[in-house]
Amino acid sequence: MDRELVLQTLKRDNLRCEFIYAKNEPEFRRALGEGEIDLVLSDFTLPGYDGMRALADAKRCYPDVPFVFLSGTIGEERAVENLRAGATDCVLKDHPGRLTLVVRRALKEAEERVQRRFLAEQLRHAQKMEAVGQLAGGVAHDFNNLLMVIRGNAEVILLTEQDLSSTTRECLAHVVSASERAADLTRQFWLSGESRSSSRDYSRSMT
Numbered sequence: 001m002d003r004e005l006v007l008q009t010l011k012r013d014n015l016r017c018e019f020i021y022a023k024n025e026p027e028f029r030r031a032l033g034e035g036e037i038d039l040v041l042s043d044f045t046l047p048g049y050d051g052m053r054a055l056a057d058a059k060r061c062y063p064d065v066p067f068v069f070l071s072g073t074i075g076e077e078r079a080v081e082n083l084r085a086g087a088t089d090c091v092l093k094d095h096p097g098r099l100t101l102v103v104r105r106a107l108k109e110a111e112e113r114v115q116r117r118f119l120a121e122q123l124r125h126a127q128k129m130e131a132v133g134q135l136a137g138g139v140a141h142d143f144n145n146l147l148m149v150i151r152g153n154a155e156v157i158l159l160t161e162q163d164l165s166s167t168t169r170e171c172l173a174h175v176v177s178a179s180e181r182a183a184d185l186t187r188q189f190w191l192s193g194e195s196r197s198s199s200r201d202y203s204r205s206m207t
Helices: 002-012 024-031 053-060 076-084 096-160 166-206
Strands: 040-042 067-071 090-091
Touching: 002 090, 002 166, 024 053, 040 053, 053 067, 067 096, 076 090, 090 096, 096 166
Parallel strands: 040 067, 067 090
Antiparallel strands: none
């Protein structure tokens, strides 16, 4: 009768649901392990199994899934204890009209929590990539300084040493040329990093 009451109440208020029923502990635990669950509706007094144990089992498997008690025996003091233990809400059986409101609100809040976690994870990832980019930019800057030293010394030797063999001069010319190419690559990397940083700053200001 309680199941039928819940089903008719939610259908009357245009809340379409797919139900998985469990009447005891083994069935409930089996249902928890069978797939995704959006919300748990539970009586407080169950045959050989109480609502608090069901709440604990549900929270272990799905800590973010709303858990709503629908009971005719729960008192105000016990209801407060249930909320502290992790229940989302308690609905009395003699006030079934409140059930749909509670279910809709619980599902909306759960979806918002998931969205906030997703956005927080995206932010952490962006911050990590920005830190990596800053580190790479610093390395590129230091590397460019080293290239300038290598190129400068090679050019000084070419200009001041008159008794160099043709082979040595050719090798030094290769050092200068390679240093120039490496410096160009480093400069391109640096400029692209600056461009990405400016784009991120612009996106933040727009957001």
